[in-house]
Amino acid sequence: MLRRMIEDEIAKAVEEIFSIDSVNFKVEIPPERFGEFSSNVAMVLTRKLRMNPREIAEKLKERLRESEIFEDVRIDGPGFLNFDLRNEIYLESLRRIIKNPESFGRRERKKMKVQIEFVSANPTGPLTVGHGRQAIIGDVLSNVFDELGYDVVREYYFNDAGRQMDLLARSLWVRYNELFGRNYEIPEDGYHGSYLIEMARKLKEDVGDRFVDRWDEDVLEFFKERAKNEMFEMIKKTLEKLGVKFDVYFNEKTLIEDGTVEEVLNILESKGMIYEKDGAIWLKVSELIDENDKVLVRSNGTPTYFLTDIAYHYNKFKRGFEKVYDIWGSDHHGHVPRMKAAMKALGFPDDFLNIIIHQFVTLKRGGREVKMSTRSGEFVTLDELVNTVGVDPTRYFFAMIDPNTHMVFDMDLAVSRSMDNPVYYVQYAHARIRSLFEKAKEKGIDYRELEDLEELSLKDEKLIMRDMDIFEEILEDVVKDSAPNRLTTYVENLVSRFHAYYTDNLILDVESPKLSNARLNLCRGMEIVLKRTFSILGITAPERM
Structure with missing residues (x-):
């Protein structure tokens, strides 16, 4: 990498x-x-050397001008x-x-195991556009980690037990009974989405009138299992359409069944980090951060979500992950410090748990915000968004905005x-580059790979080569900042320089x-960098447009 070469010469x-x-x-x-x-090296050295930075820069300039890599070395400002290379x-x-x-840009394989957990929606409804943003942030970040040689595991964590699943089961039962002319109320905080009507129709085809006017524990369990399986099939199809795949689907209830929750309590007790009060067991969060105990x-006797989440991360640590990344919506922001405190209580390294918070998504169409209400079931699902705008725009738009920024998804754009x-x-x-190669054949211009490169001498050509070279550094920046938008910003700047070059110069x-x-060789290099970038972003590289 050019920047590293310069750093070595300066050092x-x-x-x-x-x-x-x-x-x-x-x-x-x-x-x-x-x-x-x-480089700011002269300013950095000022304090150590107690010299004027320009004096330092003058000494370095004379030495660096002897280097074989520099065409010119100058001093500017302070x-x-x-x-110039x-x-x-x-x-x-x-x-x-x-x-x-x-x-x-691809690195040799490392021995470091990294886990990235994202989406992790419970199977109570179709994926929302918010889940879509999280899916693409997680998927692109996973791709970059993979390119940099890490052993990456993509994981989806879910809970298919509890009150929400009971409400979903009852809501489906109500929709099923409606098909037989029976009218029951969907429970308060239940699910009203039209997806349940379609699910009820399929159920009627399979079981007939077997559960009409019948509701007991066995029926609850049947509808709960049926709803869970149907929802997961729907969720997985949406993710597959979007090009997002997971290595592991992890069920929260296994943490209780396999004794992990109990093991975590025992560890925290041995470290003096828990106590009993009012019949409950509390974690001494206040000893670790400025928050009340939890x-x-x-x-x-039932564990809280906080405890099962701690147990889940303990399980991750036991599986040998050196770093884990959780991608959460901004509504989970308050959970971050207490989870960090829990990891500290267990004695895990400070850099083990890394949490990426993404802000909400607003859809815009026809210049106006698309109103959405998940409670009433009237919302644009991720599946509908993908069907409307396509996979490539969906993936690119979700990747191109800093996760910390509220996103307005302009569907018309x-x-x-x-x-x-x-x-x-x-x-x-x-597509423009592919067209150039086709036109070259038509004009009888032979493309000879790696030949005649010395003809490239324009400033614009040097800057394009420089910008292509920093692709490798951009991948490192994506990981360092947990920000896939660093990659989209990079490719847009690179393409802007190429489009200007194409306009100002006769290629063929x-x-x-x-x-x-x-x-053409320069264009071939550009094509390679674009394809590598598109592959990581999960979008296509069209031959024609």
């Missing part, structure tokens, strides 16, 4: 001139008028070092991309075939076959 110069073998400086891409790369350095980067079309076991639509904009660049010129071939 060597610092050690040679100032006998300092470790300094925490940055190499960044500055505004174009300052050069191709820039002491920033700005660099030799053309051959960029060409070598382009060669590396073209030689590794399927693996550019109940783990209610006075009736998502389906528009215009450069204002970001997914159309980036995919069009790929029968009078200049060597230059044409060199520019």
Whole structure:
């Protein structure tokens, strides 16, 4: 990677001139008028050396100008070092991309096990658009971890017991009885969605009038199991349509059945972290963070959600995961500090549990917000959104907004075939490149891979090669910041530079076959980086648009 190459050169110069073998400086891409790369190393060294930063920069500049990788080294402002690289350095980067079309940016396998848990919706209804945002954040993040060599497990955690499942079962029973002319009330806080009507029709075909006017514990269990299975089939079909797959579906009740919950209580007791009060068992949260203590076991003996969640993360730790990432909606924000406290109480490393909070999604159509109410069952499901705008726009739009930001999903923009639509904009660049290769054949211009690259000498060509090279660093940034939008921002900026280059320069010129071939090689490098990016984002690379 070019940036790392520059960092190494600077570090060597610092050690040679100032006998300092470790300094925490940055190499960044500055505004174009300052050069191709820039570093703050002189400012960072000022405190250590007690020298003026420009003085330090002057000494470093003279040493770095001797390096084989720099075409020019300049000082700007209070002491920033700005660099232009030799053309051959960029060409070598382009060669590396073209030689590794399927693996550019991919790292060797690591031994670190990482688990990413996301979606985790209980089987009480279709997935919402909020679940969709979470699904894509989790899926893209998992893909990036995989590219960087981690052993990644994608996991879906669910609870198919409790009051909500009882309400779902009763609601389905009411809808089923309606098909036989019987009128019962859907319970308060029950489920009104039209999906239950379709489910009831299928049930009627299978069992006839067997459960008409009949309700007891056995019927409750039957309807609960039927509703759960139907819902999970619906959920999995939606996720499959969206290209999201899980390695593990983990049922919360197994934590009680296999003794994990009891084991966690015993560990916390041995560490002096729990006590009894009012017939309940409490965790001493207040000893770890500025919050009140929390109940783990209610006075009736049933575990709280908090306890089963602690047990679930204990189970993750026992399975050998070194880092786990939970993706939660913003309504779970208050649960974060107490979960962190619980991990501390169990003695887990501080970086074991990582929680990514995403904000809500608002749908917009026709310039107006789409009103949604999950209580009444009147809401746009994730399945309906995908059917309306398509898989690629759905995935790209959910990935392109910082998880910490409230998202407005413009459905009209998502389906528009215009450069204002970001997914159309980036995919069009790929289609444009494929078209160039077809036109080259028509014009009789032979594409010779890796030949004539020395013809690439324009500033714009160097900057395109630079920006393609930082793809590898962007993947690291996605993981570091838990932000898939870093990847979409990167590809949009890269494509913007390519579209401008395409407009300003003649790519195919029968009078200049060597230059044409060199520019086709540049386009080939761009095509590879786009395909690699699209693959991680889970969108297609169209040949034509």
